[in-house]
Amino acid sequence: MQRRRGVKMELLDREHIRQVEPSLAPMFERAAFYPEHSMTVNNFRLVQRLASDFVARGGRLLQEKVRDIELGPHGPRTVVTDKDRIEIDAAVIAAGAWSRALTRRLGHRVALDTERGYHVTLPDPGVMPRLPIHIADFGFVATPLENGLRFAGTVELGGLEAPPNWGRAEILLERGRQVFPG
Numbered sequence: 330m331q332r333r334r335g336v337k338m339e340l341l342d343r344e345h346i347r348q349v350e351p352s353l354a355p356m357f358e359r360a361a362f363y364p365e366h367s368m369t370v371n372n373f374r375l376v377q378r379l380a381s382d383f384v385a386r387g388g389r390l391l392q393e394k395v396r397d398i399e400l401g402p403h404g405p406r407t408v409v410t411d412k413d414r415i416e417i418d419a420a421v422i423a424a425g426a427w428s429r430a431l432t433r434r435l436g437h438r439v440a441l442d443t444e445r446g447y448h449v450t451l452p453d454p455g456v457m458p459r460l461p462i463h464i465a466d467f468g469f470v471a472t473p474l475e476n477g478l479r480f481a482g483t484v485e486l487g488g489l490e491a492p493p494n495w496g497r498a499e500i501l502l503e504r505g506r507q508v509f510p511g
């Protein structure tokens with residue numbers, strides 16, 4: 330299906346996997362290689378650059394918690410934060426998994442819940458894959474970042490309040506050790 334839609338993909342056998350990614354344990358028979366896949370090496374720095382670009386173009390950045398959005402006769406009129414009241418004529422809600430309460434305030438019932446995940450970042454991993462690798466059988470992604478090697482994965486339908494379950498991060502570390510013996 331991906332190929333029919335123009336996604337470039339090569340199927341690799343054991344030997345090709347070794348050539349493309351020598352850091353992997355020799356345990357994989359097949360891999361799908363996406364030569365046009367793209368990534369960011371530092372998502373925090375990316376967001377910081379987007380924020381400074383926004384400010385450079387005249388945007389104003391306030392670090393405040395939105396508590397409410399008050400409605401006028403023609404839609405949203407006032408954003409109420411923990412520090413201020415700000416008059417508005419339009420609002421974009423981009424509060425991730427926390428958006429539901431705010432959109433509900435505006436009369437929209439969005440079908441949204443949290444799918445939480447975990448990651449472990451190793452600043453000095455001893456081995457660094459050249460590409461991000463999704464290890465399907467083990468349910469995680471290994472990504473080479475500026476600040477280390479990140480293993481991310483596991484899915485937890487835990488809501489917004491549950492404390493972290495660090496056992497899931499330990500599992501990622503254990504699986505990472507198996508896949509990258511170095």
Ligand SMILES: Cc1cc2nc3c(=O)[nH]c(=O)nc-3n(C[C@H](O)[C@H](O)[C@H](O)COP(=O)(O)OP(=O)(O)OC[C@H]3O[C@@H](n4cnc5c(N)ncnc54)[C@H](O)[C@@H]3O)c2cc1C
Pocket residue numbers: 393394395396423424425426427428444445446447448470481482
């Ligand atoms: C472990 C893990 C690994 C992931 N790996 C990848 C990956 O490799 N590639 C990828 O593309 N995606 C990945 N994702 C998904 C990605 O992180 C999310 O899709 C993305 O962050 C969503 O962006 P967002 O801006 O919509 O929401 P968020 O990043 O959640 O941002 C919402 C922001 O709103 C703020 N906020 C919430 N409520 C309020 C309020 N009342 N007032 C003011 N501010 C508020 C929050 O503090 C937060 O800063 C991963 C997710 C997890 C959990």
